């Protein structure tokens with residue numbers, strides 16, 4: 001039994017702790033001049049909250065941006081709202097769904113840089129790279145990496161996508177009239193996206209049948225398997241210590257995949273360098289050529305940086321694509337009228353039924369509109385993190401046209417909420433509806449469409465994605481009609497229930513569809 005004085009000590013320490021927290025909270029509130037917003041015990045996207053659902057007063061939830069969309073901004077009546085968390089220390093964040101404020105933040109790199117600690121630190125696993133760097137280091141990476149994304153590469157992306165899609169339809173789906181997939185990501189879009197990034201990113205073509213993929217001498221795993229494991233088990237590798245991974249067979253296999261991929265990439269560097277100047281168009285070769293060009297002699301990337309950037313192309317380049325393609329096919333299955341409009345448009349561009357070519361891309365405007373509308377509703381990257389490097393201010397506004405200036409103390413975290421802007425009724429009429437045609441109107445609100453981020457740090461792979469996706473979507477819709485797989489247990493559900501089930505998703509590293517069962521029926 002604790003004595004009376006021990007109890008008194010515990011209680012007074014507790015009271016002191018609470019008083020200190022309350023004072024720190026009041027200081028934080030007054031530092032942003034009482035700008036409204038929620039307050040919780042745990043920080044959004046912090047280590048603990050990362051695993052928690054929304055619990056009032058405790059956590060806003062690991063999937064707060066997509067789950068809340070524009071609701072939180074509507075509730076607090078401003079398109080920038082504050083968010084204060086209390087533990088472990090009092091932390092102030094601002095959540096943004098105001099297109100003008102987002103423009104101000106993304107165009108002021110020195111004032112609002114990208115944080116390079118958590119959650120980005122784990123992306124350094126293969127070496128320093130463009131995605132996780134800031135300041136002068138980022139400038140150097142971007143200057144050398146940018147030329148890798150060239151028109152020659154996009155032509156290769158298109159041609160490789162056509163080759164891969166044809167190979168997939170012929171080899172995997174064969175001559176079946178109807179193909180049923182239990183989950184569109186694992187059974188279709190992920191293997192396709194991985195094949196495209198492997199061919200157009202690394203210059204390595206993968207076979208559809210695993211037994212055709214040899215393991216080269218000196219390796220314990222094929223390039224394809226190491227690529228598949230590294231990309232699918234990234235979260236496990238980032239979250240678990242080496243000794244923990246070593247405890248199980250699966251964990252050791254993950255480690256082996258990482259070690260093997262590093263060796264493959266290192267061999268590729270040596271191999272390409274020994275070939276001298278040869279015409280290649282894949283990202284990796286372009287990156288080597290750029291890094292070793294006379295222009296960048298003194299600032300060339302080190303081997304670790306080359307590998308780090310190549311890994312980022314792989315990671316950033318295939319999961320985002322696979323998930324977006326899957327959401328697109330699911331929406332077209334749920335909205336057959338929109339699918340028919342798209343099909344008729346594709347038929348009008350490829351009137352003789354020929355295979356689409358890269359030069360057709362600007363004509364496939366409806367395919368692009370379908371992707372943009374999908375990315376508006378299901379932005380796979382749900383937020384962009386920045387922080388304020390100095391004491392500054394930010395202008396915010398609301399649907400009533402009122403303006404305010406929020407003081408932003410140094411160290412404030414900023415979360416640009418992509419669903420917050422994409423579902424904001426100030427910019428998008430009927431924001432929850434799937435209406436690709438809104439992107440065919442020349443006046444669509446460009447500043448309020450930010451799935452690839454905006455400003456100097458916007459996605460460098462946007463055109464790579466648009467090229468591969470338009471080629472694949474066009475080929476698929478020309479050949480197959482997409483419907484939702486009929487399952488007896490869901491026979492009596494309403495349209496809204498079916499939509500909710502098929503599009504159910506989870507925000508992990510990116511927004512991922514959980515299970516999208518689809519049927520592809522050959523068109524005649």
Ligand code: HEM
Nearest residue numbers: 130131316317320321324381451452453459460461464465
């Ligand atoms: C649907 C497809 C894609 C989406 C929605 C997307 C989205 C984004 C977003 C939001 C950012 C900014 C991240 C931040 O600032 O924290 C970004 C950056 C980046 N993305 Fe993408 N991305 C896509 C496809 C790709 C592809 C295909 C590649 C490469 C082949 C790629 C490579 C990169 C790289 C290297 C960066 C870092 C750029 C920099 O910091 O300068 N992305 N992407």
